[in-house]
Amino acid sequence: MSALVPQDAGVNVEVPAAPTFAEALRLWAKIGLLSFGGPAGQIALMHKELVEERRWIGEQRFLHALNYCMLLPGPEAQQLAIYIGWLLHRTIGGLVAGVLFVAPGALVMLALSVLYALYGDVPLVEALFFGVKAAVLAIVVEAVFRIGRRALKNPVMVSIAVAAFIAIYALNVPFPLIVLLAGLTGWLGDRLVPGLFSGSAHGKGDTADIKGAVDLMFERGELAHVTPTKWHAPRTVAIWLPIWLGPVLAIWWFTGSASVWTEIGRFFSLMAVVTFGGAYAVLAYVAQAAVQSFGWLAPGEMVDGLGLAETTPGPLILVLQFVGFIAAFRHPGGLDPLLAGSLGALLTLWVTFTPCFFWIFLGAPYIEALRGNKALSAALGAITAAVVGVIMNLALWFALHVVFREVHTVGPGMNVPGLSSIDWRAALLSLAAMIAILKLRIGMLPTLAGSALAGVLLLAVSG
Template structure:
């Protein structure tokens, strides 16, 4: 049996992970699996995928939550906190520098040209995500129908995504209890050899940390979370002349953190549409630029909300970079803080419900709704890239349309890395200019 890893060795890995975890959720999970399971044998295959399934049931970025959970199991709460914080911290600092660079140089002709090359590639990236999630989520005609319904509710009737998600939960429960044969079981549970389980430090025979958490401990953790959550608001109440703006920013991004079930693409359409059309924090094209900047950083794509927070405060306080920095830090804090609560408090509870058929079926409908929501995001952002002057044939930008097709083909057929696509798009934008 592998000995317990030292905290120092684990710290080195979590620090490194924060800087090299490009490629979105799949990239993060692959890096963790390769290091924790294959190379170091700190965690067994069965435990790793059990934890991943657990994290997919919770709101928030599942890759970060997986890191928190693994850190927790290896070195207690201290390990979980370190793993979770180092997961997003490097990405936050990189995006902060890029955001400052963006507001200083984004209006330069050469920078404008580079971002014009970015924008079609971003649409292609979203389209690729739509296909990938759709392939996994739309198992039956009922899931397809619900994806279409979710898209129609948002696109034609401007229904809030909150109601779409709760509607998906309600329909999933109704189908499960009233007509379970409508949704046949699909797929096979992953089978893992138990022969070598004992070769791993944390294996299926290990008692998971938090299994016997007492109600008093849960209550104390919730209280600590609440005090941490309100602490920036209390400071800004006394230090800021416009507390109402900071309150709205904090509440909005706290709410989005609780809606991110099934990955970043679940909540990003809601953030994009609400922040652009209702709050007027930034423009559609700036939102697309934010997607592009977030793709260039390690860490989860949900980090794009930090750019939204930066631009919101920057615009609200008359092009103040210092206020933009506070907006980015506050947004990041409220976006990633709930993940620690979900793992330390919700993890042990949901672990007991692991494999529950009702939960699995409900999540199936939620994920189907996400497909419709992402399709809406594709049209919402894509129409301004392909038709910059409005949806008319004479306003069609054939270069942008062609670059969407080319970058999509490069990623889909030839598996070109997203970072290379971004670099190529920058060069393309300059050459086209």
């Protein structure tokens, strides 16, 4: 049942009824299958499906949840899916949203890891992914425009986004420090100029002020689970810490501290706690440890794994699944290598993504309780602007690695392409995909399919 609700822009807009669990299940499955393009593309996809098309959640609540997820270690897009799933259908909703967000990509990544381990280069797969990368680049660029239009509400917010981009791209400033400085800027700035950071600068009718089904449910008192109780935190810790770390301790007990299984469980559990900023932020450290410390991978294989992860649905942090598979495949103990690799991939997935549910189920009720806090809203508004700058950096990073064969690091960490290494085929496909998505408004799935086919044809013609 829908209802006409007065919006902040001064117009009555029909807010749809809350989705049934079956409706949500179908949408989370769709998002899981189409969540290409890393966090930028994934967040844009969820915004389009949840805010713009279905209005299950309002713009401000979506951004409020996104801001919290950006503060957490691990894949922020999956955590955002868990958060919204939890809002709509309690714990079971969060579990389903989080699992379906990862499962399709994890299955594809497992299959690609098997092919990589057994056959190395697979020309057809390489050609398909060559085309898909071009479409993914277009999706990421669209995400920058889509999120930027709604988060950069005034020149101050634009300045924060630009500063964040320069800090992470040119100066290699750690992502957590960027978030901390942006939040502090918003908090202090709101004290000096109230409303500049948390107020809305959108005009009448802009979707930034439109509410969603979740907002209507909250106003009717139908979201009792979002209010934290005094036992919420200890109960959540008592349930989820054993779920997360219990298998790791059991493996250590049965296989010993030196086994590859214990090393995988211990190392990637640590990564789950410190991976602020997503896959790119932790890539260098994981590559160094996997190659030099553990001897799991040969130099350069980490980049191959990231290439596979970039062209599959789901979080880019699935590259860790590739590392876990190869590590166990090459150190199988007494098991069949493929079985050992599959178990290594499963263990890596468990210790990487289980903490995401823990962070959301633990903190989301408190974040919801603070939605009306002006100081927090101002800080989170500035963080949202900084996140746009970070996504711009991810888009540029992806574009450089798609269009150019050689990318060099200059200064503290600035990526600069070798201009003579431009791949005209990738540039042509990327331009065509951008025209299809940004100008012709062709859907994501047809663009991905068309780009994949074009990639095969181009590589076949050009040799």
